[in-house]
Amino acid sequence: MQYITLDTETDFDGWRKAARSLALHHVQPTDVIWTVQGGEAELFAPPAPSPILAVNDGTFNVSSKFVDLAKSAILHRDTERFAILYRLLWRLKDNHDLIEVAIDPDVAQVTAMARAVHRDEHKMHAFVRFREIGRERDAHYVAWFEPEHHIVELAAPFFARRFSDMPWSILTPDLCAHWNGHALSFTPGVSKNEAPGADRLEETWRRYYASIFNPARLKVKAMQKEMPKKYWRNLPEASIIRPLIEDAERMTGAMIANAATDPHKPQKRPEAPMTRKPSADDLDALREEAAHCRACPLFKDATQTVFGEGPRDATIMLVGEQPGDKEDLAGHPFVGPAGQMLDRALLEAGVDRTKVYVTNAVKHFKFVPRGKIRLHQKPATPEIKACRPWYEREVSAIQPELIVAMGATAAQSVFGKIVPVGKTRGRLIDLPGGRKALVTVHPSYLLRLPDPEAKALEYQRFVEDLKIAAGLQRKSARAA
Amino acid sequence: MALGLIHEPNQRDSTMDVQRKLEILADAAKYDASCASSGTEKRDSRDGKGMGSTAPGMGICHSYAPDGRCISLLKVLLTNACNYDCLYCVNRASSNVPRARFTIDEVVKLTLDFYRRNYIEGLFLSSGIIRSPDYTMEQVVGVARKLREEHHFRGYIHLKTIPEADDALIAEAGKYADRLSINIEMPEETSLQQFAPEKDVRAIRRTMGRLRLKLDEAKDSRKAKTKARPQRFAPAGQSTQMIIGADAASDHTILHTSANLYGSYQLRRVYYSAFSPIPDASRALPLVQPPLLREHRLYQADWLMRFYGFDVGEIVDDSAMLPLDIDPKLAWALRHRDRFPLDVNRASREELLRVPGFGTKAVERIIATRRTTTIRLSDLARLHVPRNKAMPFIVLSDHRPAPHRLDAAGLIERFKPKATQLGFGF
Numbered sequence: 001m002q003y004i005t006l007d008t009e010t011d012f013d014g015w016r017k018a019a020r021s022l023a024l025h026h027v028q029p030t031d032v033i034w035t036v037q038g039g040e041a042e043l044f045a046p047p048a049p050s051p052i053l054a055v056n057d058g059t060f061n062v063s064s065k066f067v068d069l070a071k072s073a074i075l076h077r078d079t080e081r082f083a084i085l086y087r088l089l090w091r092l093k094d095n096h097d098l099i100e101v102a103i104d105p106d107v108a109q110v111t112a113m114a115r116a117v118h119r120d121e122h123k124m125h126a127f128v129r130f131r132e133i134g135r136e137r138d139a140h141y142v143a144w145f146e147p148e149h150h151i152v153e154l155a156a157p158f159f160a161r162r163f164s165d166m167p168w169s170i171l172t173p174d175l176c177a178h179w180n181g182h183a184l185s186f187t188p189g190v191s192k193n194e195a196p197g198a199d200r201l202e203e204t205w206r207r208y209y210a211s212i213f214n215p216a217r218l219k220v221k222a223m224q225k226e227m228p229k230k231y232w233r234n235l236p237e238a239s240i241i242r243p244l245i246e247d248a249e250r251m252t253g254a255m256i257a258n259a260a261t262d263p264h265k266p267q268k269r270p271e272a273p274m275t276r277k278p279s280a281d282d283l284d285a286l287r288e289e290a291a292h293c294r295a296c297p298l299f300k301d302a303t304q305t306v307f308g309e310g311p312r313d314a315t316i317m318l319v320g321e322q323p324g325d326k327e328d329l330a331g332h333p334f335v336g337p338a339g340q341m342l343d344r345a346l347l348e349a350g351v352d353r354t355k356v357y358v359t360n361a362v363k364h365f366k367f368v369p370r371g372k373i374r375l376h377q378k379p380a381t382p383e384i385k386a387c388r389p390w391y392e393r394e395v396s397a398i399q400p401e402l403i404v405a406m407g408a409t410a411a412q413s414v415f416g417k418i419v420p421v422g423k424t425r426g427r428l429i430d431l432p433g434g435r436k437a438l439v440t441v442h443p444s445y446l447l448r449l450p451d452p453e454a455k456a457l458e459y460q461r462f463v464e465d466l467k468i469a470a471g472l473q474r475k476s477a478r479a480a
Numbered sequence: 481m482a483l484g485l486i487h488e489p490n491q492r493d494s495t496m497d498v499q500r501k502l503e504i505l506a507d508a509a510k511y512d513a514s515c516a517s518s519g520t521e522k523r524d525s526r527d528g529k530g531m532g533s534t535a536p537g538m539g540i541c542h543s544y545a546p547d548g549r550c551i552s553l554l555k556v557l558l559t560n561a562c563n564y565d566c567l568y569c570v571n572r573a574s575s576n577v578p579r580a581r582f583t584i585d586e587v588v589k590l591t592l593d594f595y596r597r598n599y600i601e602g603l604f605l606s607s608g609i610i611r612s613p614d615y616t617m618e619q620v621v622g623v624a625r626k627l628r629e630e631h632h633f634r635g636y637i638h639l640k641t642i643p644e645a646d647d648a649l650i651a652e653a654g655k656y657a658d659r660l661s662i663n664i665e666m667p668e669e670t671s672l673q674q675f676a677p678e679k680d681v682r683a684i685r686r687t688m689g690r691l692r693l694k695l696d697e698a699k700d701s702r703k704a705k706t707k708a709r710p711q712r713f714a715p716a717g718q719s720t721q722m723i724i725g726a727d728a729a730s731d732h733t734i735l736h737t738s739a740n741l742y743g744s745y746q747l748r749r750v751y752y753s754a755f756s757p758i759p760d761a762s763r764a765l766p767l768v769q770p771p772l773l774r775e776h777r778l779y780q781a782d783w784l785m786r787f788y789g790f791d792v793g794e795i796v797d798d799s800a801m802l803p804l805d806i807d808p809k810l811a812w813a814l815r816h817r818d819r820f821p822l823d824v825n826r827a828s829r830e831e832l833l834r835v836p837g838f839g840t841k842a843v844e845r846i847i848a849t850r851r852t853t854t855i856r857l858s859d860l861a862r863l864h865v866p867r868n869k870a871m872p873f874i875v876l877s878d879h880r881p882a883p884h885r886l887d888a889a890g891l892i893e894r895f896k897p898k899a900t901q902l903g904f905g906f
């Protein structure tokens with residue numbers, strides 16, 4: 001039989017060193033008795049440390065997952081924890097994958113112990129209540145806490161990081177932690193009598209606690225699940241839990257019975273919004289009117305109407321399909337990836353961007369949500385038709401010489417019927433009213449092409465198409 | 481639009497002490513369900529310059545009220561005076577609740593005093609709309625600015641964003657806050673028009689869109705490989721809240737709206753708040769016990785959408801309402817019995833996530849475990865799977881449900897809660 005005595009209840013390094021030697025000497029887990037110096041069990045153990053510990057010849061590997069688990073589990077108050085951990089280590093030595101087997105009894109037990117320790121640590125972070133001793137600059141903050149496991153050293157650095165500008169002490173029956181503004185230190189545990197009895201802010205805190213509680217939603221079990229009664233005796237707000245519960249039903253009943261009293265002051269209401277101006281085909285009025293468009297159901301799920309933008313004297317009007325994700329959020333057309341590609345192509349083709357009005361055939365984003373993203377959906381004919389009046393009114397407000405339809409949806413809107421892009425692209429087509437139309441692809445089509453070579457080729461064709469627009473723009477500039 | 485000043489309390493009203501103000505302004509804030517302090521960047525005060533830190537992984541709930549809700553933040557309004565007359569709201573202009581207004585310094589001091597005693601993780605500040613959206617937003621931002629710039633407060637700050645507030649104010653709010661939120665309030669535009677005539681769902685959505693663009697920008701600047709310090713904008717993202725049960729919207733409508741909001745604005749959370757009786761409540765609203773169970777089922781459905789790969793259309797059946805007696809995943813499984821039983825030792829992750837009683841962590845444990853060994857019936861407890869719930873739907877190396885059991889009409893009875901005496905169990 002091997003007797004191992006660890007320095008303290010939280011002596012992980014001592015345990016690790018002993019366990020390594022024991023395992024290297026093939027000492028069966030059943031042949032080891034673990035004790036802690038000063039602990040009760042030590043009385044029955046021989047005083048001399050195990051000779052095996054002196055010999056340290058070699059190492060073996062265990063997964064870091066086990067080391068992390070063991071570091072936590074060793075803080076558990078279960079006196080068997082050292083033995084359980086050694087048993088698991090013993091089995092892991094020949095079977096590294098065992099640590100992943102959640103259904104193994106030893107793995108499950110160690111995992112549960114580690115989890116209990118972390119929960120206790122978390123609750124300590126939450127439920128420590130500092131009480132001020134002295135005022136203002138000389139104040140020292142002291143708390144009394146009763147942890148379930150040996151977690152004071154584990155939990156203390158959190159408070160040092162958080163309250164670095166104030167001296168504090170957390171007193172517990174096991175161990176006390178202190179921070180002097182520079183360093184953490186630990187002293188032996190004390191009794192509750194040593195802790196301060198009250199703080200000047202606790203009444204304010206209780207009033208807050210009472211006011212933030214909604215008596216119409218009484219869920220006592222849910223509260224107790226997260227804040228078990230064992231913590232209540234050290235929480236200043238817990239003294240009013242019982243009266244709050246007892247009064248909840250009466251308060252809720254009163255709120256239901258005493259519905260609204262009449263307002264005792266004449267209420268100054270905001271003036272009713274002015275009725276909208278009759279629709280003039282002025283661009284700003286159009287934009288304002290379109291913001292409230294309900295002509296098809298697309299407005300419901302979208303953020304906003306994305307209306308066309310550009311100078312009133314634009315000679316060219318570019319029509320896309322519909323706003324995308326980014327356009328919908330920003331409220332401006334062609335600001336997303338397709339817009340960037342369009343800008344580049346316009347520049348290359350020699351089109352003067354400042355003389356171009358850009359808009360979309362459909363002015364709301366059509367999509368289906370997929371988790372955190374929105375999948376673009378092609379607008380259907382009824383939606384294109386419902387939105388067409390806006391396009392027509394934009395045309396009559398801008399009076400462009402050329403309308404460039406990018407993609408099938410835009411072409412459908414511009415010509416009022418379905419037009420094959422492939423067969424019509426790249427040449428000027430006469431529109432009624434002396435205007436010209438040019439059909440090309442939509443820039444987002446280029447973005448979707450997977451093959452870089454095809455992409456480059458198609459991009460060039462797109463630029464070639466836009467060069468026709470550039471030529472017309474130059475001609476009309478010379479004429480003017 | 482001429483906004484009247486509706487009995488706006490005097491800022492220098494010294495007759496009301498801070499404790500009384502706190503009672504009024506916490507009471508006014510409690511219908512906002514969120515109290516989260518999680519998911520933000522890592523901060524601490526080890527430089528000795530100020531106070532505070534964040535717990536990036538999970539937030540910390542410093543207390544729980546008897547309503548079972550976490551108390552993590554000092555959740556108050558700056559003022560409960562409000563120009564708006566939203567019927568469902570305790571602070572509406574026409575309500576006769578007592579009014580109060582904190583000064584910026586009072587909120588700052590309360591936050592620091594509470595924080596120093598480890599009562600809270602930080603501040604959640606909202607406000608009634610007074611004077612104008614910009615004026616109100618400026619006041620709210622003023623508190624955060626003072627906490628961060630003057631007191632070097634490193635704790636958590638959640639600010640309510642006022643729709644239509646100026647872009648520069650929103651940018652500043654995002655600089656100081658960990659989280660920003662705007663409440664969508666109602667699942668449907670029509671009910672918002674009916675209950676909150678001054679609010680405009682379009683304005684709310686536009687502002688959510690602006691926040692999302694700023695969040696994306698900040699994210700990109702963090703990723704960029706330049707030496708320039710990344711711009712900071714609400715590292716814990718944005719969230720919203722919907723009131724449940726005040727209007728007639730179905731669960732399907734509610735979840736559809738949620739899915740839309742998650743997808744459109746990348747919200748961290750949509751909170752569902754069962755409409756609860758309020759002091760001096762409007763007669764136009766259902767003054768009954770809040771539908772807490774419905775709220776709970778909506779949260780479960782929300783989780784199914786976000787972590788379990790479910791689509792809105794799958795979660796709700798033709799009735800458009802979630803069953804109250806069983807959870808939505810179980811209800812889905814009972815409607816799709818042809819997909820079960822599932823062999824736990826072979827099924828894909830996506831399939832396992834659809835087994836009633838299997839949580840995301842349990843599924844990960846199963847996948848890691850079955851690489852080395854086969855899973856048996858007696859192992860379910862160690863995987864933290866409720867045995868009775870899962871058993872009819874799964875096959876294990878020593879368990880196969882009798883074929884007639886899965887098809888039995890009475891299967892659902894097994895899961896319905898037993899009738900119990902009502903009581904507090906206190």
